[in-house]
Amino acid sequence: MAIVPVSKNFPHIIIPLPGNEAFARDLASAGAGEVGAIETRNFPDGETYVRLASDVAGRAVLLVSTLARPDEGFLRLIFLADAARSLGAAEVTLVAPYLAYMRQDRRFQPGEAVTSRSFARLISSSFDRLVTVDPHLHRYPALSALYDIRTLTLHAAPLLADWIAASITKPLVIGPDEESEQWVSAIAARIGAPHAVLRKIRHGDRDVEVALPDLSQWSDLQPVLVDDIASSGNTLIEAARQLPSQGFTRPDVAVVHGIFAGDSYARLAPLCGRIVSTNSVSHASNAIGLARLIADAVAAADTPGPGPIRHRRPPEPIDDVERAGIDSFPASDPPPWTGGVE
Numbered sequence: 001m002a003i004v005p006v007s008k009n010f011p012h013i014i015i016p017l018p019g020n021e022a023f024a025r026d027l028a029s030a031g032a033g034e035v036g037a038i039e040t041r042n043f044p045d046g047e048t049y050v051r052l053a054s055d056v057a058g059r060a061v062l063l064v065s066t067l068a069r070p071d072e073g074f075l076r077l078i079f080l081a082d083a084a085r086s087l088g089a090a091e092v093t094l095v096a097p098y099l100a101y102m103r104q105d106r107r108f109q110p111g112e113a114v115t116s117r118s119f120a121r122l123i124s125s126s127f128d129r130l131v132t133v134d135p136h137l138h139r140y141p142a143l144s145a146l147y148d149i150r151t152l153t154l155h156a157a158p159l160l161a162d163w164i165a166a167s168i169t170k171p172l173v174i175g176p177d178e179e180s181e182q183w184v185s186a187i188a189a190r191i192g193a194p195h196a197v198l199r200k201i202r203h204g205d206r207d208v209e210v211a212l213p214d215l216s217q218w219s220d221l222q223p224v225l226v227d228d229i230a231s232s233g234n235t236l237i238e239a240a241r242q243l244p245s246q247g248f249t250r251p252d253v254a255v256v257h258g259i260f261a262g263d264s265y266a267r268l269a270p271l272c273g274r275i276v277s278t279n280s281v282s283h284a285s286n287a288i289g290l291a292r293l294i295a296d297a298v299a300a301a302d303t304p305g306p307g308p309i310r311h312r313r314p315p316e317p318i319d320d321v322e323r324a325g326i327d328s329f330p331a332s333d334p335p336p337w338t339g340g341v342e
């Protein structure tokens with residue numbers, strides 16, 4: 001089967017992993033580049049076959065793959081990144097609107113794997129750059145503490161704030177735990193609303209306890225729970241269960257990453273008004289698009305400098321790919337994306 005030639009006039013070629021086609025089209029519509037294609041299937045023994053069906057030689061590639069349920073497609077992702085590099089891509093960027101493995105960021109029990117570090121090491125070995133939105137940075141100050149490639153960390157709080165301002169007349173912005181203070185305070189300031197933060201104690205993967213401070217002064221306002229991730233949903237469920245005890249109506253919910261594992265959405269919905277999420281993870285609650293945010297940030301960060309595109313490390317010489325004109329990216333040379341928009 002022929003490789004499809006692509007125009008050299010677009011800045012990037014955007015290649016979606018399976019399930020990310022709509023997001024890739026949105027990125028293209030937002031001006032990030034043009035969409036390319038892959039072919040992938042499983043061999044009878046379960047191993048993964050991948051083929052880049054677009055010509056990536058000399059191109060800056062954006063591989064688009066949200067990383068909810070990351071274990072299912074991880075090898076495919078790595079194989080594609082390595083294939084793009086070996087086929088002469090000038091640069092390979094992972095666009096992961098949701099970044100996985102950010103929560104096991106330390107050894108909570110003796111013997112546990114610190115998967116945040118391991119995952120970062122694996123991604124860093126195959127990609128030149130990483131673009132993501134609101135990674136769950138709890139005990140790390142920035143992605144650069146984990147990833148040794150260039151990273152661009154974007155924030156959805158302004159988009160959530162704009163949705164709240166457009167949809168709720170008198171909102172009270174509520175975060176379910178101290179960690180959410182950063183988002184709820186930014187959102188509340190942007191829309192001129194009050195905010196409050198609850199107290200959460202996590203007992204296990206699915207076992208959380210949420211306590212309310214005295215919020216009765218705001219009981220005439222419409223509560224809107226804001227969080228970065230809804231996974232088991234139990235944080236939001238516990239928060240939503242508590243609010244009526246202080247005279248509140250059912251809360252609305254706005255989350256960045258709506259994973260909503262298992263039956264969590266069905267358990268949460270009866271306790272809430274509207275539930276919205278960004279499209280970092282494809283879900284029925286998606287109401288806030290991230291493609292424009294990502295496309296604009298990539299364009300801004302890609303301000304071209306003189307000379308050829310520089311790699312963090314030289315691509316490996318595989319096959320018959322010509323590599324003339326591509327130089328290496330010395331570790332001492334500050335890369336243009338360092339720190340990004342952390």
Ligand SMILES: O=P(O)(O)OC[C@H]1O[C@H](OP(=O)(O)OP(=O)(O)O)[C@H](O)[C@@H]1O
Nearest residue numbers: 103138202227229230231232233234235
């Ligand atoms: O839907 P759930 O399964 O309740 O998970 C979502 C919650 O978990 C995360 O915080 P977490 O309690 O894990 O805090 P930490 O990892 O930053 O300690 C996240 O910020 C949400 O509040």
